[in-house]
Amino acid sequence: MPRRRDAVVRRGMRHVGRAIVEQPGMFTLAFLASSLYGAMTVASAYVLGEITDRVVLPALDDGVTSAGALALAAAAILGVAVLKILGILGRRLFAGVMGYRLQAAYRRRVTGQYLRLPLSWHQRHPTGQLLSNANSDVEAAWFFVAPLPFACGAVVMIGITVAVLVATDPWLAVVGLVVFPLVFVVNAVYSQAMSPRMRRAQQLRAEVSEIAHESFDAALVVKTLGREDVETRRFTARADELRDGLVAVGRVRGLFDPLMEALPNLGTLAVLLIGASRVADGATDAGALVSIAYLFTLLALPIRAIGWVLADLPRALAGFDRVTPVLDATGETPHGTEPAAAGTGGAGLGLRGVDYGFEGAVRPTLSGITFDVAPGSTVAVVGPTGSGKSTLAGLLVRLVDPATGEVLLDGVDLRALREGEVSAQAAFVPQGTFLFDDTVRGNVTLGADVPDDEVWAALQVAAVDDVVRRLPEGLDTRVGERGATLSGGQRQRIALARAVVRRPRLLVLDDATSAVDPAVEARILDALREHPANRAERPSTVVVVAYRQATIALADEVVWLEGGRVLARGRHEQLLAEVPGYAALVRAYAQTEVAA
């Protein structure tokens, strides 16, 4: 156990060092301001002592005073107070800026990684985890920064205090030398006792949340089987454990807080006890006694700051440990130097012996995929759930790279193409519709400079122009998570328009019309095939992961995928007649669709 504590302390100190190294300027400013505050706190006690000796006692004991002496006293108090206030302002502002800058910097770094790392990395990490890495984990990692300069200033203040004590009276110094180390001991014991309890509470919080998630997702089953009480009992059990865990945390904190407050108070009383006899011996005077007693009172708060930093370090380390793997992850997608073939019509596509497997998957997702797609043709990829259709679609636009084999666009390996070349030639509409928190226009153009009539044309091809026209602000209506309410089908069609507006030479649709009416879908596909502005041109090459017969029937060729392999290729009718698995699947889907 001591070994582990050392590790935590050492790692904690290193983490503190990291914060300082990252923001040396702000830290220095905040530290200087804190030190000013500390020095002025000591000074204010000294001023008080002097005033007691020179103004209060003469006036009250002997009845002599002067306006000058009073004015001087007032000026001294106010002057020290103003400097102290400057110290506080500087400390809070600089420390705040330091912490916020660290947060912002790490958020930028983490999200920069999210954008840089390949999709295969994303697939290995749950969305919820990535979101909390960038938000709460980053925040937790640097939360301790706010009181850090204060705590460092407190150390300075304690140093000055001890010096003042020694200078004033060695016996009074003994009080300080007993009280201050005690402060550190109590703090150390506290963070020691706290961290396992905090961890447990955090764990229980996660479990309570998991039960709520699961239970609410299961709402229909719970309700229709009348199991609400069973679910409530399950939730109650964990909520009670969490309560006990939090009370356990509270017990430790509940003792720590009053102890930390009592220590300086006991120090003050000790100063009074020892000081009185020293005054009686004539070794020191009442003013010095008052100023030191006052100093102990003022020290109570800064001393707490040390505790705040220490207590928060375990949490900070836990948060930082969750962020580090993201920052350390490697695997940027390298790009080649080749330009794409100049051309305007549909692109040719070729796959040569492509294998692909998710990391940790039992068997490869795709193996030995080889086929060609002629420029301007439409190919449907059909297969049962889990056969690798989406992975195949992702390979075609280089969302992922094959483990072996190659994907060729007009005869050039995708990996050899310059950065940006693939997305300039090919458009991809993924399975889950994603709309940005932006306007309809922004979602279609994605920031590119596209005239409105082209946006409308794309929306028309996607059969969603009427819907957009009816929106309150037309193209300028905000959609996305927090925007206007659109149905799933409407959102899908806007995502489709996003692909269409780019006039891609290759269009890959991964089940991108699942929420669209079959009739509308057929209309969209027809329009896609005829979309080129110049009708004489070859149309775009279209690869579509499809379920519906109507969609499949539009394709020039069907690729039948099963268990990660191409088991058959040919025209739809041909596969229906020759491949029993294909016929069974397509029929099953058809039966689903018609009545749905």
Place this chain on the structure above:
Amino acid sequence: MTALVEHRNEGAVATLRRGLRMMPEFRRGLPATFALALMATAGRVVVPIAVQQVIDRGLAGPGGPDLDLVRNVVLVCAVVVLLTVVAVYRMNVRLFRTTETALAGLRVRAFRHVHDLSVLHQQGQRRGSLVSRVTSDVDQLSTFMQWGGVLGVVSLGQLLVATVVMAVYSWQLTLVVLVCFVPLAIAVRFFAARLAVVHGVVRERVGDVLAAVSESVVGAPTVRAYGIRERTAARLDRAIDRHYRAQVRAQRVTAAVFVSGEFVAAVANVAVVVAGVLLGLDGDLTPGTLVAFLFLVTLFVSPVQTASEVLNEAQNAVAGFRRVLDVLETEPDVRDPAVTDPTTARELPHTPLGVRFEHVTFRYAPGAPPALQDVDLQIAPRRRVAVVGETGSGKTTFAKLVTRLMDPTEGRVLLAGIPLEQVAFASLRQRVVMVPQDGFLFDATVADNVRYGRPGLTDAAVHAAFQELGLGDWVAGLADGVATRVGQRGESLSAGERQLVAVARAYVADPDLLVLDEATSAVDPATERRLTHALDRLTDGRTTLTIAHRLSTAERADEVLVVDAGRVVQRGSHAELVDADGPYARLHASWRRSSAGEPQPTA
């Protein structure tokens, strides 16, 4: 369907009052806790008193320094300080226990209540926010009550006790101090408003950052496919930067508020020294008293500073509290008659159940077009009925009404002649079982999931149930048989296999009326065959209402109900309907065409 009650603009005090009504556990222990809190402030005034005593009576005693007196004073005060430690510790523990108990109670009540609300199954996208109402919203409240709340109470007590002590020493100086702090007390209101604004902006910006981050994560495939990394990065940086600037602005205001207390304290010190000296010249004041006043003034500063720190926390907590209370105050759409009106609650008879709809109309919201309109029909016991119709025709509403997930807007639904709203939930849920489209599985074993339909069933009995459904070979193929774990949301199983478990779950529940919302996702042919077979066994001898998404299901049913635009437009056996001129014949023809591989006519 009721939306959640919302009190977005309610004041903080109103929210707290509303909340305390809902947390009886909280009120119970509170007076004693407050009493301890008052005692806790004693420790803070004891030091200034000791200082005064030591200076006036110990050092300046008539016969020279009186060290015995000093020793006694210090000893007494030390005892008080230690007693304060104990009192504060007791108070803290009490407070943690009461608040955590109250909040656990609140959490559980909210959880239970959410299950009664139809939002849960109507609006899947809001589930995340419902979860946060029983988790993070309550957590925030707990942080605030134990940290901010206590600090607030202790600070107030501190002000009170300090004022009393000062008044005992010298009413003149007390007045001087109070006058100094009056402007601050007035300014607090203004500060609070400013702080509320700047912290409000920060919260809003946090939301923007969250949205932007989710673009880079949830939208990862889109960002890559369209080569818009730069643009997304720019949007993210902008959101992060705006959040940063809002934080700095808030910090500036907080710091200004914080130091205002410090400044006022300095002014008060000056006033005390000047006024004290002037009073002292007349012999009305001892030096010790004057010094003690300077100590006591520090006790006036910290409450203001505390307030500046606690305010943001308090706002977050009140907002969270409001969200939890809104859930609790949302009336459930349907209530168990056994709870609301035990005298009229009835049990369903132990016979096969017939279903009757009496002029039933249903609207999802007042003024919305009816999802079902004037449906009046009877289904005989033991019939297997398929409901077909296009998306949005209202066929799912049927299922929800007959299982009483919702009540009709007009008319009523009867089972075995008993109006549904009179049937006790215990009886209803036991005799009427629904297999939803997505047969949700819990992260447990196959057997546990089946048992969910009938608690207490042994693994062997579960195994036997699978055998009876003709699924013995499927179970045998699982790694650990019925003890196989299904993973989160059943994800180790395919969609079709999850459906098999859901069917077994309904089978062991042994209902008299079965409502099946047919799964729409296609499954592989082998599982499909198993499922069809198992469903035949399940529905055998029970009144069955199937929301059919496949016409093959309609072909096998005893009777077909065709729903269009909220009305039942056709009824009869498949054989009768398919040849009659009507919507069913059209649906069926379109299905036949597409099964044969022809493109559908583009409408």
